[in-house]
Amino acid sequence: MRSPKLPGLVLSLLLLLPPPGPVGGAARFDPTWESLDARPLPAWFDQAKFGIFIHWGVFSVPSFGSEWFWWYWQKEKLPSYVGFMKNNYPPDFTYADFGPLFTAKFFDANQWADILQASGAKYVVLTSKHHEGFTLWGSERSWNWNAVDEGPKRDIVKELAVAVRTRTDLRFGLYYSLFEWFHPLFLEDESSSFQKQQYPLSKMLPELYELVNQYQPEVLWSDGDGGAPDTYWNSTVFLAWLYNESPVRDTVVTNDRWGAGSICKHGGYYTCSDRYNPGHLLPHKWENCMTIDQFSWGYRRNAGISDYLTIEELVKQLVETVSCGGNLLMNIGPTKDGTISAIFEERLRQMGTWLKVNGEAIYDTHAWRSQNDTVTPDVWYTSKPKNKLVYAMFLKWPTSGQLFLGQPKATLGATEVELLGHGQPLQWTPLEQNGIMVELPQLTVHQMPCKWGWALALTNVT
Numbered sequence: 001m002r003s004p005k006l007p008g009l010v011l012s013l014l015l016l017l018p019p020p021g022p023v024g025g026a027a028r029f030d031p032t033w034e035s036l037d038a039r040p041l042p043a044w045f046d047q048a049k050f051g052i053f054i055h056w057g058v059f060s061v062p063s064f065g066s067e068w069f070w071w072y073w074q075k076e077k078l079p080s081y082v083g084f085m086k087n088n089y090p091p092d093f094t095y096a097d098f099g100p101l102f103t104a105k106f107f108d109a110n111q112w113a114d115i116l117q118a119s120g121a122k123y124v125v126l127t128s129k130h131h132e133g134f135t136l137w138g139s140e141r142s143w144n145w146n147a148v149d150e151g152p153k154r155d156i157v158k159e160l161a162v163a164v165r166t167r168t169d170l171r172f173g174l175y176y177s178l179f180e181w182f183h184p185l186f187l188e189d190e191s192s193s194f195q196k197q198q199y200p201l202s203k204m205l206p207e208l209y210e211l212v213n214q215y216q217p218e219v220l221w222s223d224g225d226g227g228a229p230d231t232y233w234n235s236t237v238f239l240a241w242l243y244n245e246s247p248v249r250d251t252v253v254t255n256d257r258w259g260a261g262s263i264c265k266h267g268g269y270y271t272c273s274d275r276y277n278p279g280h281l282l283p284h285k286w287e288n289c290m291t292i293d294q295f296s297w298g299y300r301r302n303a304g305i306s307d308y309l310t311i312e313e314l315v316k317q318l319v320e321t322v323s324c325g326g327n328l329l330m331n332i333g334p335t336k337d338g339t340i341s342a343i344f345e346e347r348l349r350q351m352g353t354w355l356k357v358n359g360e361a362i363y364d365t366h367a368w369r370s371q372n373d374t375v376t377p378d379v380w381y382t383s384k385p386k387n388k389l390v391y392a393m394f395l396k397w398p399t400s401g402q403l404f405l406g407q408p409k410a411t412l413g414a415t416e417v418e419l420l421g422h423g424q425p426l427q428w429t430p431l432e433q434n435g436i437m438v439e440l441p442q443l444t445v446h447q448m449p450c451k452w453g454w455a456l457a458l459t460n461v462t
Contacts, residue, residue, distance in 0.1 A: 026250070031240040033230075033266045039243055041268050041285055044171065044218075045253045047364045048122035049322050050355070051219070052348070053175070053289060053331035055127050055297040058134045058151070060336045061098040067298030067333070070095045070132050071181050099134065099145065104152035107338025109163035115340055117168040119348035120355030122363070124164060125173040125221045125329065128157055128211055133180035139210065141203050152338075161215050171251075173219025174211055178204055178233055178258075179226030186226065194232040205234060209241075216248050222257045222267075230259025230266070255287065269327075277317065281324050281367050288321040289329040292347050299333035299341065308343055311350040312395070315453045316378070318351070318362065319393045323380035325367040354450050357421040361391035361455040375406030375435060391420075392456040401442060406435040408461040416459040421449025426456075436461075 029035045059067040064084050066072065073081040074095065085093065116124050129135045129142070136156040138148030147156045157174065164172045178200075179186055185199040211217065220242070222235075230236060235258035243249055256267035264272040269285040272278075277288045291297055292309050300307075309317075314330065321328045330351070332344040340348075355362060365382035368390055373379035378395040392405055408415075410430060417426045417438050427439040438456060448454075 026244075029240050029243045031236040033236060033262075036236060036239050036243065037266055039268070042251050042253055044251065045123075045269065045327065046285060048171070049327050049362050049365070050119075050121050050318060050351075051123040051125060051170075051173070051327060051329045052116055052119060052121045053125050053291075053297075053329045055130070055175075055331055055333045056136070056156075056338075057127055057130045057298070058095070058098050058102050058132055059130065059298045060334065061101045063299045063301045063336065065300065065302070066296045067130060069298075075181065095132070096145075099150040102134075102147075102151035102336050104147070104154060104156065104336075104338035107152065107154070107156070107159075107334075109159040110167060112160060112334075112340065113163035113167040113170075115345055115348055116164065116170055118352045120352040120359060121170060121330075121348075123171040123173055123219055124160075125175050125219050126157065126160055127175040127177075128215075129177055129207070130175075131177045131179065131181050131224050133177075133183055135207070137211070137214070139207055141207050141210075157211075157215055161217075171218040172215070173221060174215065174217040175221040175223060176208060176211060177224035178222060179224045179228070189232070190226065190228070194228045197232060197234075200233050205238060208238060212242065212246050212248065212252075218248055218251050218253065220252060220254050222255060225257060225259050225262075227260050230262050233259050235259050235262070277321060277326075278324060279320060279371075281371055282326070285327075286325065287327045287329050288317065289331065290317060291331040291333075292344060293331075293333065297331050297333060299335050305343075308347070311347060311354070312452045314347060314351060315354055316395055319380045319395065319453060320372075322362050322365065323367065323371045323382055323393070350452070354452055357450045358393070358453070358455045360420060360457070361393055365391065370407040373406050375404045375431075379403075379405065381407065388460050390458045390461050392458060393453060394456070395453045397454065398440070401440050403438045403440055403456070404431065404435065405438065406431070406433075408436055408458055409434065410436045410458075410461050414460040418457045418459075419449065420455040420457060 029039055055067055059069045062069050065081060072078045073085060133142060133145055135142045135146040138155055139146050144150060147154060161172050164170050183199060189196045189199050242252060254268040256263050256270045258267055264270045269287055271287050271289055275290040293300060293303055294307055294309060318328045332340060334340050361382055365384055368381040368383040370381055380393045382391045390408060394403060417428045419426060422441055428436045430436055
């Protein structure tokens with residue numbers, strides 16, 4: 001396919017832009033990183049703490065190895081992927097032939113929304129398009145390679161957006177891959193060392209404007225810069241429109257993946273790398289995007305039970321992340337049929353069960369002066385300064401029934417200690433140097449408020 005001439009592309013892009021909307025007295029942002037990075041992050045995101053990532057696409061059909069299946073099979077030619085295709089598909093089978101097999105036959109957006117609500121998450125991010133280029137809505141810029149024309153013959157993005165907004169209290173967000181591995185215009189631009197901009201002007205930017213205007217995501221999770229700088233992607237121009245004019249300008253949050261070199265440096269919040277969990281407080285809002293399946297973001301038929309993180313490991317991830325000022329974005333990968341497998345559903349519901357008891361120590365909290373304890377390992381802190389509350393979340397119940405906390409400075413007669421989900425005040429005594437020793441209640445397994453980590457609410461400590 002021959003690409004149109006550049007001036008026509010620029011004109012068509014300008015025509016795509018909606019007319020300027022009313023912005024009231026809100027600050028205007030210029031298309032520079034200095035201006036864009038100064039935008040205050042909408043408060044809801046830091047308050048939310050916990051979201052669900054959903055990686056779903058044509059890669060869910062082979063459901064082998066990784067969501068990078070096409071790249072590993074055709075570009076890297078890894079023996080395991082080449083062997084998988086040789087043993088299971090005809091010699092002339094192409095990746096495009098997986099498209100009609102991506103049926104979403106059992107996809108029920110309402111059912112998904114109910115599971116998401118049960119998880120205790122406060123936002124969800126769906127892959128509207130991964131690096132393979134297949135869009136989960138009927139993009140006109142992805143002719144015959146989208147979920148309306150091919151496979152499901154349905155607007156997946158719309159169905160999930162409607163279900164989430166009508167049945168849950170979650171914010172709806174979308175992941176979008178800037179580049180596509182094998183798109184001819186991107187490859188042509190790449191061969192010019194990105195001096196040409198055919199691909200972003202004719203494909204990526206029109207799709208991003210369309211996504212925002214049609215589905216109004218409150219998280220826009222960009223990814224996949226393809227080694228190209230943000231100037232190639234026109235990222236700052238787009239973000240200035242997003243923050244100034246778009247229908248979600250007041251509430252939308254963005255990440256930091258807007259071009260080579262922007263990660264952990266520019267954007268609304270930082271992701272820094274996949275599965276990023278620094279273990280210490282960062283000066284900038286950040287997110288730990290990670291997977292329940294330790295080796296893949298997409299569904300894998302060849303995953304074993306030991307490949308999935310246990311609920312204890314997931315609670316630990318959440319507690320550590322939130323204590324250090326981050327949000328946890330926990331990923332699941334549905335099947336090609338559109339079902340959330342039992343292991344993923346169980347983990348989501350388990351997390352929701354834990355948060356029903358301990359959510360007070362997670363949602364709408366702030367980082368405390370200490371993130372973890374100096375005396376007892378695996379104790380992590382959060383706080384609510386307005387309520388004079390500090391929360392100590394501990395992941396192991398001491399066999400002695402006594403929990404030693406080296407960080408809180410308590411005051412006799414003023415400090416109170418309570419186990420969330422238990423309700424009765426607990427006895428405590430000051431330690432010789434610093435901190436306190438808390439007498440935990442003697443509970444049977446069935447009397448425990450939860451099974452996989454607990455939280456103490458400490459009132460009036462410093």
